Amino acid sequence: MPNVQIDEQNLVQMLKSKSEQGFDYLYANYSSALFGIITKITQEKDLAEDILQEAFIKIWNNIEQYDPSKGRLFTWMLNLTRNLTIDTLRSKAVAIQSKIQDIENSVHTIDAQHQTKDKTDGIGVKALLDKLPEEHKQIIDLMYYQGYSQSEISEEFNIPLGTVKTRARYAMNKLRELFGVNLTANNK
Numbered sequence: 001m002p003n004v005q006i007d008e009q010n011l012v013q014m015l016k017s018k019s020e021q022g023f024d025y026l027y028a029n030y031s032s033a034l035f036g037i038i039t040k041i042t043q044e045k046d047l048a049e050d051i052l053q054e055a056f057i058k059i060w061n062n063i064e065q066y067d068p069s070k071g072r073l074f075t076w077m078l079n080l081t082r083n084l085t086i087d088t089l090r091s092k093a094v095a096i097q098s099k100i101q102d103i104e105n106s107v108h109t110i111d112a113q114h115q116t117k118d119k120t121d122g123i124g125v126k127a128l129l130d131k132l133p134e135e136h137k138q139i140i141d142l143m144y145y146q147g148y149s150q151s152e153i154s155e156e157f158n159i160p161l162g163t164v165k166t167r168a169r170y171a172m173n174k175l176r177e178l179f180g181v182n183l184t185a186n187n188k
Helices: 008-016 020-042 045-065 073-114 116-123 125-129 134-145 150-157 161-187
Strands: none
Touching: 008 020, 008 045, 008 073, 020 045, 020 073, 045 073, 125 134, 125 161, 134 150, 134 161, 150 161
């Protein structure tokens, strides 16, 4: 349909009467502009091509909703296409977030099934921890079982950082000593 000019009012009438000629004209004259908008939003050419196809299907199916008194046809199509693009990106983001959540749930489920937290005590570390003074035991528990950093322990419990480091060092040395004695006793 090269070199044919159809004014907007006639184009809308052709589209409302489901004229393929009208659709071909619409696509030939507006697809590159809409594709540019979609690409600017998505930054992905393949996704933009898919959305462009969906946009033209939506335009074709919803042309009855176009009201010339509210604005030009291109503005209506542009808004429809932009909203479709944003909705597509949102649903894609939701799908990604859902997959991430599924992975996190799987990790938690696997961890619970295998009780990895309890298996770490298979070598008797918790029993040895009970032999430490309470303030040293607390530091080790916070650092190694609850994931606190020494700085976080210092801030959380209002203990000087140097004290936290000293207690941690003492506790580790004492555990090494107790663990060594325990291994030696078990090997005899």
